[in-house]
Amino acid sequence: MNREWHQLRNPGLVPAAPQAEEAERFGLDYWRSLPRKHMPPWKDYDEVTAVAGVLEGVPPIVAPYEVKRLRELLAEVAEGRAFVVQGGDCGETFLSNTESHVLANIRTLLQMAVVLTYGASMPVVKVGRVAGQYSKPRSNNTDSLGLPVYRGDMFNSLEPTAEARVCDPQRMIRAYANSAATMNMLRAYLGGGLADLQSVHLWNKDFVRNSPAGERYEAIGREIDRAMAFMEACGVEDNALHTAEVYASHEMLAIEYDRALTRVFDGEVYGLSGHMLWSGERTRQLDGAHLDFLSRLANPVGCKIGPTAKPEDVVEVCNKLNPDNIPGKLVLISRMGHGKVREALPPIVEKVEASGRKVVWQCDPMHGNTFEARGGFKTRAFDHVVDEVLGFFEVHRNLGTHPGGIHIELTGDNVTECVGGAQEIKEDELADRYETACDPRLNTQQSLELAFLVAEMLRH
């Protein structure tokens, strides 16, 4: 694997936008003839086509060798030899796309990864919901003010006016520019000290010291401390102690955007708008546009699986998205809700495993656990999030399968969007710092607390 990875770093091949013949051969536009849910209500589709034309000529956000590398890392997860932590904003916004916000989110992800690496005693693959997470499927076409609903900055603006809510294709250009700048900054900081293990560990020690529940996490914190001291005493020195690979992912909802950023490389089609793209629970129809487009890509792809999914349909999702059964190609992201995971997930895992399909099993404990708090705030309870992860681990332990990872909406900012956790955020405190553009995220403390709890589950 290593030889191939190094060869791929200097491939001497340049990815190119697919020519008409290649697009036809790879079926890259077949989705256009299929039913498509959550199609943004653009006023003028000719303008969408013109913008897509511009994006076909730009340097993409990520490189094919990185995509392939992530697929190889996820293959390790599928084989039970690694764990994956994926997280970031529910929806990125142009306004919050600042250095401080992006770096705080990634820092939180890195902090979680260190704790999980220790808990799992295995490598942890790190994937951000970042550099492209600008589109949101919504339940209703209008919001509580009767305005057209906000659909993510890729499409329209959160500002509550009718004009701002018109879906404007030009926003795809801004989403591209922001994603490119974010990815550029991440690469620089990740190679320049942000991921230094000592520093990340020191931030975690601060968390343990300051968390009201710190006592519970002290034992693991101390053990990591000793492991670090031991490595230092042995003179262990490696690049991996100072840098980290963080991959970019987003929901593949704005198909025109992701299609425009596809490139052909070494006989395969790569979606280079991000390393990993996923289909949401609302757009995973087997005969629909989203799964069809995802099925044409060499990227690792994800599919959300909610409580109404039938086991046989999930096997069909596997057949569609990963017909060659390549390990690391498909991540099934269950989001059942804490009350349903223990009943709904086992038949799905059993059927998929019995079919011989190699998948990464990942738990999204956020999207099945949303409720409206007093005052109308959309929230999630930290205890429900933890309980869904616990249920996910129980199911896999009972079936002898590998609980491959977690997928979290989080931020490195000190927001008050989810209730509970050691800070005991109450419903009437949600208004203090409720900043999300769509769904409630775990704040830094809640995210780290979750990581320590999952580390405990992994150890047992």
Ligand SMILES: O=C[C@H](O)[C@H](O)COP(=O)(O)O
């Ligand atoms: O993140 C997921 C969905 O986009 C989100 O939950 C939809 O929210 P809504 O039900 O408020 O439209």
Ligand SMILES: C=C(OP(=O)(O)O)C(=O)O
């Ligand atoms: C829309 C999302 O989730 P789901 O498809 O699971 O509702 C999401 O993860 O942003």
